[in-house]
Amino acid sequence: MDLDLPFAPDDEPGRHDVEVTEPLTVATGTKAIAATMARSIGIAGSTATARSFLKINQPAGFDCPGCAWPEPHPDERKTFEFCENGMKAVAEEATDRRADRDFFAAHDLADLQSRSGYWLGRAGRLTEPMIKRPGGDRFEPISWADALAQIATTLRGLASPDEAVFYTSGRTSNEAAWLYQLMVRCFGTNNLPDCSNMCHEPTSRALDRTIGIGKGSVRLADFAVADTIVLVGQNPGTNHPRMLSALEEAKRNGARIIAVNPLPEAGLLRFKNPQRPRGIVGNGTELADIHLPISLGADQALFQLWSAWMIERDEAGNPCIDRAFIDAYTAGFDDVRRRLTEVDTEALLDATGLERRVVEDAFEMLATSDRTIVCWAMGVTQHTNAVPTIDEIVNFALLGGHIGRPGAGLCPVRGHSNVQGDRTMGVWEQIQPDAIEAIERLYDVDLPREDGFDTVASIAALADGRAKVFFGLGGNFARATPDTDLVDRAFAGTQLVVNVSTKLNRSHLLTHGTSIILPAMGRTDRDNRDGHDRFVTVEDSMSMVHGSTGMLEPPSDQVRSEIDILCGLATALLGDDHTVPWPAFGADYDTIRDAIADTVHGFADFNRRVRVPGGFELPHPPRDDRRFDTDDGKAHFTATTFEAPTADLLLQTMRSHDQYNTTIYGHDDRYRGVSGDRHVIFMNEGDIAERGLVDGDRVDIVTDMAGPERRVRDFRIVEYSTPKGSAAAYFPETNPLVPLDHHDPRVGTPASKAIPIRIELVVPGP
Ligand SMILES: Nc1nc2c(c(=O)[nH]1)N[C@H]1C(S)=C(S)[C@@H](COP(=O)(O)OP(=O)(O)OC[C@H]3O[C@@H](n4cnc5c(=O)[nH]c(N)nc54)[C@H](O)[C@@H]3O)O[C@H]1N2
Ligand SMILES: Nc1nc2c(c(=O)[nH]1)N[C@H]1C(S)=C(S)[C@@H](COP(=O)(O)OP(=O)(O)OC[C@H]3O[C@@H](n4cnc5c(=O)[nH]c(N)nc54)[C@H](O)[C@@H]3O)O[C@H]1N2
Ligand SMILES: [Mo]
Numbered sequence: 001m002d003l004d005l006p007f008a009p010d011d012e013p014g015r016h017d018v019e020v021t022e023p024l025t026v027a028t029g030t031k032a033i034a035a036t037m038a039r040s041i042g043i044a045g046s047t048a049t050a051r052s053f054l055k056i057n058q059p060a061g062f063d064c065p066g067c068a069w070p071e072p073h074p075d076e077r078k079t080f081e082f083c084e085n086g087m088k089a090v091a092e093e094a095t096d097r098r099a100d101r102d103f104f105a106a107h108d109l110a111d112l113q114s115r116s117g118y119w120l121g122r123a124g125r126l127t128e129p130m131i132k133r134p135g136g137d138r139f140e141p142i143s144w145a146d147a148l149a150q151i152a153t154t155l156r157g158l159a160s161p162d163e164a165v166f167y168t169s170g171r172t173s174n175e176a177a178w179l180y181q182l183m184v185r186c187f188g189t190n191n192l193p194d195c196s197n198m199c200h201e202p203t204s205r206a207l208d209r210t211i212g213i214g215k216g217s218v219r220l221a222d223f224a225v226a227d228t229i230v231l232v233g234q235n236p237g238t239n240h241p242r243m244l245s246a247l248e249e250a251k252r253n254g255a256r257i258i259a260v261n262p263l264p265e266a267g268l269l270r271f272k273n274p275q276r277p278r279g280i281v282g283n284g285t286e287l288a289d290i291h292l293p294i295s296l297g298a299d300q301a302l303f304q305l306w307s308a309w310m311i312e313r314d315e316a317g318n319p320c321i322d323r324a325f326i327d328a329y330t331a332g333f334d335d336v337r338r339r340l341t342e343v344d345t346e347a348l349l350d351a352t353g354l355e356r357r358v359v360e361d362a363f364e365m366l367a368t369s370d371r372t373i374v375c376w377a378m379g380v381t382q383h384t385n386a387v388p389t390i391d392e393i394v395n396f397a398l399l400g401g402h403i404g405r406p407g408a409g410l411c412p413v414r415g416h417s418n419v420q421g422d423r424t425m426g427v428w429e430q431i432q433p434d435a436i437e438a439i440e441r442l443y444d445v446d447l448p449r450e451d452g453f454d455t456v457a458s459i460a461a462l463a464d465g466r467a468k469v470f471f472g473l474g475g476n477f478a479r480a481t482p483d484t485d486l487v488d489r490a491f492a493g494t495q496l497v498v499n500v501s502t503k504l505n506r507s508h509l510l511t512h513g514t515s516i517i518l519p520a521m522g523r524t525d526r527d528n529r530d531g532h533d534r535f536v537t538v539e540d541s542m543s544m545v546h547g548s549t550g551m552l553e554p555p556s557d558q559v560r561s562e563i564d565i566l567c568g569l570a571t572a573l574l575g576d577d578h579t580v581p582w583p584a585f586g587a588d589y590d591t592i593r594d595a596i597a598d599t600v601h602g603f604a605d606f607n608r609r610v611r612v613p614g615g616f617e618l619p620h621p622p623r624d625d626r627r628f629d630t631d632d633g634k635a636h637f638t639a640t641t642f643e644a645p646t647a648d649l650l651l652q653t654m655r656s657h658d659q660y661n662t663t664i665y666g667h668d669d670r671y672r673g674v675s676g677d678r679h680v681i682f683m684n685e686g687d688i689a690e691r692g693l694v695d696g697d698r699v700d701i702v703t704d705m706a707g708p709e710r711r712v713r714d715f716r717i718v719e720y721s722t723p724k725g726s727a728a729a730y731f732p733e734t735n736p737l738v739p740l741d742h743h744d745p746r747v748g749t750p751a752s753k754a755i756p757i758r759i760e761l762v763v764p765g766p
Pocket of ligand 3: 195198199200414416
């Protein structure tokens, strides 16, 4: 393919080269692996890539940058412990293409700004620090020393440290994350927005209040012994494909699976396991026993309904709730019981948009299940009622005593591969008082106590000038966030934008002030200093901490590890005589881990335990011994009130099978049967007909909410199996539609799965 060709700019498809075929019902299989191998040969050096695939998720290899799903115990790992999309993530990072100084010389700022995000990513790995000066028309090389000095000078010149915001994306290692929050807090602010704010923040919030810890309560081994697994608002076939192996094993052991999702996603319905010969032939394993095609945003109603039925059935003399557990370990049951006996169950059922029969069938499974796991992801968290929805999931789990019991529990499925670890390390706009006090004692420093800006508050502050500097440790803040036009204006007005990045993206291109790009190593890169290979650590979705050692040659000798970048910047910013030993941290990562061991709960003896193959498990009191670290030591039932959305048509914005968040690998969504172009809107046939439209029409999508008009142009209608009133399209293309203040009032996670929209015809279809 194009291995040895110079950068070929226009492999961008035409806007309307969409091809629509029948969606697939089977996920993963050999076809999927073949698709990736073909791509990776086109993107990365085939030998290096092939070699790297063998190291993905192995005890002595690197943690897959794809997702946060845990790996099996080292003894049970397969030679290939990865999936199609993990391979794509690795191939994307291991590319032979280079966005080097020649590239930036050939493409000035105006040129780069005119390109798509896909094109920018295809430029390849960044190779040296680059700067675009105020009023400048292009990026030019700058030395590391000058870049760090200039950033430090600008930061120190601010009227207040709170005029800077420091974003983190969830690929950052534990060590880098811990150093980062320490540097930012020593500088004097808690403005630490992160991708969690847009992701599982409602989960952390709800679980912390109800069970005393903001993390899931299951282990991977629980899947093998579960009776029933409920998958809510999650597309594992695309976003957590290795999860399908755990589900398949569960299924083989007799578990029943209930999928709650507006869409009949391929991975939910059936699965072919490429790791086992039997999985490669035939039609694969039937996964979901029941699929509930729920209306967008109605999961709160569904779980409330199931809990109400549970109490009714129990009180009618068919025991199905765990009285002993409720009495011993929980608070708030009587109040919730009373509310549930009074709630209008017909209205709840109606709101789900589901047929009574399937909801009852699923309930029958749940009521007779001793060990139930509930999994959820963005289909639950990105809603205006995200927190009460998770509260209802918790209520339901508490009713059955499904916490701290093998084969049962709460399983929020995290996104970025170390997003959970970054939070554990203190990347948060709020503070964890114990950790802060431990750091203050250790280094004799005073750290700020007031809450900083989360993601939404950061955008508001950048937009109105309260914040002037944006620093991003990974990620693509300007395209991952809602309200794109506002974000573009906010970035334009900044004094300084700094991004520590592996690849070029839109966030580098928007400021009229100074933009500095600092090229960082990724997961796969070999981090060798003075002849020693260094490793970092990550925490997966189930609180397992383990090491990750890159093994590919970095794209240039100018590319630095995030840790070296942060230690260098902290020294420039806080001075050579700072009480935190920044240069020593950079020289030896073990010293960082020792400091983490001294300051973060659960990390005692970190350096030794992380060298045990497979790593170690962090404490989780509800899972380990049904201990709930809430104010009264009990797990909490929460009474919620469901309010059905009033819009005629809601839009969810989701991922295709060919992207990693804002990184677009390609323009196909194989499982959903769409290829060639991403500008499509999936709609129910009744919604299409009611508007006098047909499949193939080209339309504008307009947000039906107060404020300035928010519109994206020229999307092709695809008639699809989605409930009436619930439409779907891809992010980031549809982020301009999400108003900044459209989120659960309890938490700032944009409600990007529930945007009230209107459709306007532009060009009738063929
Ligand atoms: N290959 C790949 N892997 C990834 C990512 C990626 O972009 N590409 N991203 C990573 C990240 S950061 C994250 S957070 C995860 C995201 O993983 P997911 O949460 O699976 O990602 P989404 O594509 O947003 O899919 C949301 C799913 O929820 C359903 N849904 C939407 N609204 C509702 C609702 O109201 N109720 C219910 N019951 N279902 C609903 C949608 O139909 C869709 O199936 O994946 C991670 N892994
Ligand atoms: N409408 C809508 N918006 C959403 C979502 C949605 O479902 N719908 N999902 C939200 C969610 S769940 C999330 S998590 C956010 C994601 O938000 P982000 O995490 O900010 O976005 P990514 O696209 O994952 O970031 C990609 C960039 O990260 C950099 N990068 C990749 N690997 C590395 C690395 O190893 N080190 C460094 N330093 N940089 C690296 C590359 O430069 C790349 O361009 O988006 C959110 N936005
Ligand atoms: Mo995420």
